[in-house]
Structures are given as structure tokens and as C-alpha cells.
Amino acid sequence: MRALSASDLLQIWEHGRGKTPIEQALAILGFASPHVPAADLWQLTIGQRDACLLYLRELTFGAQLKGLANCPACGDRLELAFDAHDLRGQAAPSLDFETMKPIPTESSFKLDDYELSFRLPTSADLRALIMQTDMSQAQRGLLEACLTSVKKDRETIPVNSLPAEVANAIVEKMGQVDPLADLTLLAICPACGHTWRIVFDIVSYFWDEIQAWAGRLMREVHVLASAYGWREADILAMSAWRRQRYLEMVGT
Numbered sequence: 001m002r003a004l005s006a007s008d009l010l011q012i013w014e015h016g017r018g019k020t021p022i023e024q025a026l027a028i029l030g031f032a033s034p035h036v037p038a039a040d041l042w043q044l045t046i047g048q049r050d051a052c053l054l055y056l057r058e059l060t061f062g063a064q065l066k067g068l069a070n071c072p073a074c075g076d077r078l079e080l081a082f083d084a085h086d087l088r089g090q091a092a093p094s095l096d097f098e099t100m101k102p103i104p105t106e107s108s109f110k111l112d113d114y115e116l117s118f119r120l121p122t123s124a125d126l127r128a129l130i131m132q133t134d135m136s137q138a139q140r141g142l143l144e145a146c147l148t149s150v151k152k153d154r155e156t157i158p159v160n161s162l163p164a165e166v167a168n169a170i171v172e173k174m175g176q177v178d179p180l181a182d183l184t185l186l187a188i189c190p191a192c193g194h195t196w197r198i199v200f201d202i203v204s205y206f207w208d209e210i211q212a213w214a215g216r217l218m219r220e221v222h223v224l225a226s227a228y229g230w231r232e233a234d235i236l237a238m239s240a241w242r243r244q245r246y247l248e249m250v251g252t
């Protein structure tokens with residue numbers, strides 16, 4: 001995986017705008033890994049996909065992440081600063097597609113009289129559910145796709161006969177096996193000392209940054225192309241430092 005170039009950022013913005021977050025996540029990874037077949041990227045588990053996005057974000061814009069949150073206890077606005085390394089944790093060494101070890105494809109566990117085996121959800125599974133607006137039906141659809149064996153008292157039973165508490169337990173178990181699928185941060189309010197967990201969505205965070213950068217890059221291309229008559233590709237191929245020096249000379 002390589003850092004995204006200025007030209008990548010513009011192309012990702014162009015191809016991903018108006019798409020769903022799942023498609024945007026895959027478009028970003030596709031540009032960073034042109035030699036990996038798209039079908040393979042769709043088969044990454046959500047945790048693997050998000051770990052790759054975090055790593056790519058670090059390569060492209062650095063490890064420092066920032067955000068804003070409101071304290072649920074006192075309402076104070078606080079600035080959050082955290083590190084992509086901390087979020088990725090143990091996933092760091094095995095992040096590149098070439099060297100990435102797949103998470104065990106199947107896990108099994110027992111719950112009361114039930115014996116359950118499942119594989120982890122992938123982006124392809126989530127894409128299949130995208131039209132589903134009812135959350136409980138979406139959860140059922142995901143379980144039907146990912147449960148490889150469902151037995152009660154050693155007899156195979158249909159997925160739709162599982163009680164809700166068993167279904168919820170399976171989803172929770174999936175989260176434990178693929179912990180990066182659900183990134184959370186511990187926040188501490190400096191005003192009142194309240195601590196709570198915040199869900200961090202790397203897809204929307206990275207996408208917003210890419211949009212902002214791409215918009216800024218287009219304005220820079222516009223100014224330099226208007227002033228010097230240079231081609232878009234040549235302006236994008238320059239280092240950011242060099243583009244800034246020329247922009248200063250043009251007087252912007």
C-alpha cells in the first residue's frame with residue numbers, strides 16, 4: 001500500500017462522490033492498492049478494511065487525528081486529539097494486503113443449547129444489505145449470510161428461528177473476533193472529569209478529509225493553470241511545497 005498522491009485524491013473524490021460509505025471506503029483502498037483485485041478488497045472483513053484505511057490515512061496525512069465532541073454530562077465542547085497507532089493497536093504489523101494474515105475465517109461458540117459457527121462480515125455482505133432500511137431485518141440478513149452452522153440440541157435449525165438474544169450474542173461475538181470493526185475512543189472531559197466512549201468512523205473521517213484536500217487542490221490547479229498555462233497533471237505532480245511557493249508568487 002502506498003500513500004495517496006494529489007492526483008489520487010482528486011480521482012477518489014470524483015469517483016466516490018454521491019456513493020455509499022461502503023463504496024467510498026473501497027474506492028479509497030482501490031487507489032492505494034492498484035495491484036490488488038477489487039474483488040479481494042470487497043472480501044476483507046470490516047475490521048481489516050478499517051485497519052487498512054487507518055494505515056493509509058497515516059501514510060497520506062500523518063498519524064495525528066483530531067475531532068470535536070460534546071461532553072454528555074456537562075455539555076462542554078472538547079477537542080479530541082489521538083493517534084492512528086493507538087487505534088490500530090496490534091493490527092499494525094500485518095496491515096499490508098500482501099502480508100495481511102486473514103482473520104480466522106470461521107469461529108464457533110456455544111450458547112445454552114445452541115452451537116453456532118460463523119464467518120466475519122465483509123464489505124460485500126454489507127453491500128448486499130444496503131437497501132434494507134429495517135435494522136432488525138438487516139441484522140437477520142447479515143446472520144443468514146455469515147452463519148455457517150446453526151444447531152440446537154445437535155439438530156440443524158434455520159437462522160430465522162433463533163431468538164433475538166441469541167442473534168444479539170452472535171453479533172457481539174463477531175465484534176470480539178474482529179475488534180477493529182468497531183473503533184471506540186476513551187474521552188475525558190477536562191471540565192467535569194466525565195469519561196465515556198466515542199465511536200470513531202474512519203470511513204467518514206477520511207472521506208471528509210479527502211474531499212477537503214481535493215477541493216483545495218482544484219483551486220490551486222485553477223490559480224496556477226490560469227497564471228502559467230501549466231497542465232493539470234504537471235501541477236498535481238509537483239510537491240505540495242513547490243506548489244505553495246508558486247502560489248505565493250502568483251500572490252494568493
Ligand SMILES: [Zn+2]
Binds near residue numbers: 071073189191194
Ligand atoms: Zn464534562
